Amino acid sequence: MNENVYKRNELLAQKVIQSLKSRNMTGYYAADKEEALKLALDLIPEKSSVTMGGAMSAHEIGLVDKLKEGDYNFIDRDACEDKRAAMLMAYDADVFLSSANAITEDGVMVNIDGNSNRVSAIAQGPRKVVFIVGMNKVCDDIDGAMKRARNVAAPTNAQRFGLSTPCAKTGSCFNCKSPDTICCQFLITRYSRHEGRIHVILVNDGLGF
Ligand code: SF4
Numbered sequence: 342m343n344e345n346v347y348k349r350n351e352l353l354a355q356k357v358i359q360s361l362k363s364r365n366m367t368g369y370y371a372a373d374k375e376e377a378l379k380l381a382l383d384l385i386p387e388k389s390s391v392t393m394g395g396a397m398s399a400h401e402i403g404l405v406d407k408l409k410e411g412d413y414n415f416i417d418r419d420a421c422e423d424k425r426a427a428m429l430m431a432y433d434a435d436v437f438l439s440s441a442n443a444i445t446e447d448g449v450m451v452n453i454d455g456n457s458n459r460v461s462a463i464a465q466g467p468r469k470v471v472f473i474v475g476m477n478k479v480c481d482d483i484d485g486a487m488k489r490a491r492n493v494a495a496p497t498n499a500q501r502f503g504l505s506t507p508c509a510k511t512g513s514c515f516n517c518k519s520p521d522t523i524c525c526q527f528l529i530t531r532y533s534r535h536e537g538r539i540h541v542i543l544v545n546d547g548l549g550f
Pocket residue numbers: 491492495496499506507508509513514515516517518519521522523524
Protein backbone atom coordinates (compact mmCIF):
# COMPACT_ATOMS: atom_id res chain seq x y z
CA MET A 342 0.00 0.00 0.00
CA ASN A 343 1.15 3.53 -0.78
CA GLU A 344 2.75 5.14 2.26
CA ASN A 345 0.51 8.22 2.15
CA VAL A 346 -2.65 6.14 1.81
CA TYR A 347 -1.51 4.07 4.78
CA LYS A 348 -0.94 7.21 6.87
CA ARG A 349 -4.30 8.67 5.83
CA ASN A 350 -6.02 5.39 6.83
CA GLU A 351 -4.27 5.52 10.18
CA LEU A 352 -5.69 8.98 10.88
CA LEU A 353 -9.12 8.18 9.48
CA ALA A 354 -9.37 5.06 11.65
CA GLN A 355 -9.04 7.23 14.77
CA LYS A 356 -11.99 9.33 13.60
CA VAL A 357 -14.09 6.21 12.99
CA ILE A 358 -13.13 4.80 16.41
CA GLN A 359 -14.25 8.01 18.14
CA SER A 360 -17.50 7.93 16.18
CA LEU A 361 -18.14 4.31 17.14
CA LYS A 362 -17.61 5.23 20.78
CA SER A 363 -20.34 7.87 20.51
CA ARG A 364 -22.63 5.06 19.28
CA ASN A 365 -21.89 2.72 22.21
CA MET A 366 -19.68 0.48 20.08
CA THR A 367 -15.97 -0.18 20.55
CA GLY A 368 -13.47 0.39 17.75
CA TYR A 369 -9.88 -0.83 17.53
CA TYR A 370 -7.11 -0.01 15.11
CA ALA A 371 -4.95 -2.79 13.64
CA ALA A 372 -1.90 -1.76 11.64
CA ASP A 373 -1.97 -5.02 9.67
CA LYS A 374 -3.60 -8.46 9.47
CA GLU A 375 -1.38 -9.92 12.18
CA GLU A 376 -2.38 -7.23 14.64
CA ALA A 377 -6.03 -7.68 13.68
CA LEU A 378 -5.78 -11.41 14.42
CA LYS A 379 -4.30 -10.74 17.84
CA LEU A 380 -6.99 -8.16 18.68
CA ALA A 381 -9.76 -10.52 17.57
CA LEU A 382 -8.41 -13.43 19.63
CA ASP A 383 -8.17 -11.13 22.67
CA LEU A 384 -11.91 -10.49 22.28
CA ILE A 385 -12.83 -14.19 22.05
CA PRO A 386 -12.25 -16.15 25.26
CA GLU A 387 -11.31 -19.83 24.89
CA LYS A 388 -14.28 -22.24 25.14
CA SER A 389 -16.57 -19.60 23.56
CA SER A 390 -19.15 -20.70 21.05
CA VAL A 391 -18.34 -18.81 17.87
CA THR A 392 -20.14 -18.56 14.58
CA MET A 393 -20.06 -16.28 11.60
CA GLY A 394 -21.89 -14.93 8.62
CA GLY A 395 -19.77 -15.28 5.52
CA ALA A 396 -17.04 -12.91 6.66
CA MET A 397 -14.23 -13.11 4.11
CA SER A 398 -12.20 -10.67 6.20
CA ALA A 399 -12.14 -13.09 9.14
CA HIS A 400 -10.68 -15.73 6.81
CA GLU A 401 -8.18 -13.27 5.35
CA ILE A 402 -6.64 -12.37 8.71
CA GLY A 403 -6.34 -16.08 9.60
CA LEU A 404 -8.98 -15.94 12.36
CA VAL A 405 -11.17 -18.79 11.13
CA ASP A 406 -8.24 -21.23 10.99
CA LYS A 407 -7.17 -20.24 14.51
CA LEU A 408 -10.68 -20.80 15.85
CA LYS A 409 -10.94 -24.20 14.17
CA GLU A 410 -7.56 -25.27 15.55
CA GLY A 411 -7.98 -23.80 19.02
CA ASP A 412 -10.03 -24.51 22.12
CA TYR A 413 -13.25 -22.93 20.86
CA ASN A 414 -16.67 -24.26 20.02
CA PHE A 415 -16.59 -23.05 16.43
CA ILE A 416 -19.91 -23.69 14.72
CA ASP A 417 -18.99 -24.21 11.09
CA ARG A 418 -22.19 -23.60 9.18
CA ASP A 419 -20.64 -24.86 5.93
CA ALA A 420 -19.82 -28.20 7.53
CA CYS A 421 -23.27 -28.65 9.13
CA GLU A 422 -25.78 -30.79 7.28
CA ASP A 423 -28.67 -29.03 8.97
CA LYS A 424 -28.13 -25.43 7.84
CA ARG A 425 -31.22 -24.19 9.62
CA ALA A 426 -30.07 -25.65 12.93
CA ALA A 427 -26.64 -24.04 12.44
CA MET A 428 -28.26 -20.69 11.71
CA LEU A 429 -30.44 -20.93 14.81
CA MET A 430 -27.41 -21.77 16.95
CA ALA A 431 -25.89 -18.46 15.89
CA TYR A 432 -28.51 -16.55 17.85
CA ASP A 433 -27.35 -18.10 21.09
CA ALA A 434 -23.60 -17.98 20.36
CA ASP A 435 -21.14 -16.18 22.59
CA VAL A 436 -19.49 -14.51 19.60
CA PHE A 437 -20.63 -13.76 16.06
CA LEU A 438 -18.04 -12.75 13.47
CA SER A 439 -18.85 -10.48 10.60
CA SER A 440 -17.44 -7.90 8.30
CA ALA A 441 -19.33 -4.85 7.07
CA ASN A 442 -20.24 -4.11 3.49
CA ALA A 443 -19.39 -0.51 4.33
CA ILE A 444 -18.82 1.78 7.30
CA THR A 445 -19.13 5.53 7.33
CA GLU A 446 -16.56 7.91 8.74
CA ASP A 447 -19.04 8.66 11.51
CA GLY A 448 -19.31 5.02 12.53
CA VAL A 449 -22.50 3.73 10.89
CA MET A 450 -22.30 0.26 9.35
CA VAL A 451 -24.24 -0.95 6.33
CA ASN A 452 -24.85 -4.63 5.59
CA ILE A 453 -27.03 -6.25 2.96
CA ASP A 454 -28.13 -9.85 2.96
CA GLY A 455 -30.04 -12.39 0.92
CA ASN A 456 -30.75 -15.16 3.45
CA SER A 457 -30.66 -12.51 6.18
CA ASN A 458 -29.14 -14.78 8.82
CA ARG A 459 -26.11 -12.47 8.98
CA VAL A 460 -27.96 -9.20 9.40
CA SER A 461 -30.41 -10.70 11.88
CA ALA A 462 -27.57 -12.05 14.07
CA ILE A 463 -25.82 -8.68 13.95
CA ALA A 464 -29.03 -7.02 15.09
CA GLN A 465 -29.75 -9.33 18.02
CA GLY A 466 -28.94 -12.69 19.55
CA PRO A 467 -25.21 -13.39 19.91
CA ARG A 468 -23.74 -11.96 23.11
CA LYS A 469 -20.85 -10.30 21.30
CA VAL A 470 -20.40 -9.30 17.66
CA VAL A 471 -16.86 -8.82 16.35
CA PHE A 472 -16.52 -7.03 13.03
CA ILE A 473 -13.30 -7.27 11.02
CA VAL A 474 -13.31 -4.33 8.61
CA GLY A 475 -10.62 -3.32 6.13
CA MET A 476 -10.09 0.42 5.68
CA ASN A 477 -11.17 -0.08 2.05
CA LYS A 478 -14.75 -0.24 3.42
CA VAL A 479 -14.77 3.28 4.90
CA CYS A 480 -17.09 5.70 3.06
CA ASP A 481 -17.87 9.39 3.54
CA ASP A 482 -21.51 8.98 4.50
CA ILE A 483 -24.57 6.71 4.33
CA ASP A 484 -25.15 7.45 0.63
CA GLY A 485 -21.59 6.42 -0.15
CA ALA A 486 -21.91 3.34 2.07
CA MET A 487 -25.12 2.22 0.36
CA LYS A 488 -23.54 2.75 -3.06
CA ARG A 489 -20.51 0.74 -2.01
CA ALA A 490 -22.69 -2.08 -0.64
CA ARG A 491 -24.73 -2.28 -3.84
CA ASN A 492 -22.09 -1.58 -6.46
CA VAL A 493 -18.98 -3.19 -5.00
CA ALA A 494 -19.89 -5.74 -2.32
CA ALA A 495 -23.11 -7.15 -3.80
CA PRO A 496 -21.88 -7.72 -7.38
CA THR A 497 -18.72 -9.40 -6.11
CA ASN A 498 -20.70 -11.63 -3.75
CA ALA A 499 -23.20 -12.45 -6.50
CA GLN A 500 -20.32 -13.51 -8.74
CA ARG A 501 -18.73 -15.50 -5.92
CA PHE A 502 -21.92 -17.51 -5.38
CA GLY A 503 -22.66 -17.88 -9.11
CA LEU A 504 -25.98 -16.04 -8.82
CA SER A 505 -28.02 -14.90 -11.75
CA THR A 506 -28.36 -11.19 -11.01
CA PRO A 507 -27.76 -8.19 -13.28
CA CYS A 508 -24.91 -7.02 -11.06
CA ALA A 509 -23.11 -10.36 -11.40
CA LYS A 510 -23.12 -9.85 -15.19
CA THR A 511 -22.39 -6.14 -15.36
CA GLY A 512 -20.62 -5.27 -12.09
CA SER A 513 -23.11 -2.67 -10.93
CA CYS A 514 -26.53 -2.57 -9.31
CA PHE A 515 -29.76 -2.54 -11.32
CA ASN A 516 -32.04 -2.49 -8.27
CA CYS A 517 -33.28 -5.89 -9.40
CA LYS A 518 -36.05 -8.07 -8.08
CA SER A 519 -34.55 -11.25 -9.49
CA PRO A 520 -35.13 -14.48 -7.51
CA ASP A 521 -31.39 -14.64 -6.86
CA THR A 522 -31.10 -11.11 -5.48
CA ILE A 523 -28.89 -10.81 -2.42
CA CYS A 524 -30.41 -7.45 -1.55
CA CYS A 525 -33.37 -8.73 0.47
CA GLN A 526 -32.56 -6.97 3.72
CA PHE A 527 -30.51 -3.84 4.46
CA LEU A 528 -29.23 -3.36 7.99
CA ILE A 529 -27.98 0.03 9.15
CA THR A 530 -26.24 -0.25 12.49
CA ARG A 531 -26.16 3.23 13.97
CA TYR A 532 -26.15 2.56 17.74
CA SER A 533 -25.79 -0.37 20.12
CA ARG A 534 -28.26 -0.56 22.98
CA HIS A 535 -26.04 -3.13 24.71
CA GLU A 536 -22.77 -1.92 26.19
CA GLY A 537 -19.81 -4.10 25.15
CA ARG A 538 -21.70 -6.07 22.51
CA ILE A 539 -20.36 -4.64 19.25
CA HIS A 540 -16.62 -4.48 18.56
CA VAL A 541 -15.13 -3.24 15.30
CA ILE A 542 -11.53 -3.95 14.34
CA LEU A 543 -10.42 -1.56 11.61
CA VAL A 544 -7.54 -3.05 9.65
CA ASN A 545 -5.15 -0.87 7.67
CA ASP A 546 -5.33 -3.13 4.66
CA GLY A 547 -7.77 -3.99 1.88
CA LEU A 548 -9.94 -6.87 3.12
CA GLY A 549 -12.94 -8.55 1.59
CA PHE A 550 -15.04 -6.66 -0.89
S1 SF4 B 1 -30.43 -5.26 -6.19
FE1 SF4 B 1 -29.94 -6.92 -7.64
S2 SF4 B 1 -28.57 -5.96 -9.15
FE2 SF4 B 1 -28.58 -4.64 -7.33
S3 SF4 B 1 -26.82 -5.31 -6.14
FE3 SF4 B 1 -28.65 -6.38 -5.36
S4 SF4 B 1 -28.65 -8.33 -6.44
FE4 SF4 B 1 -27.30 -6.94 -7.57
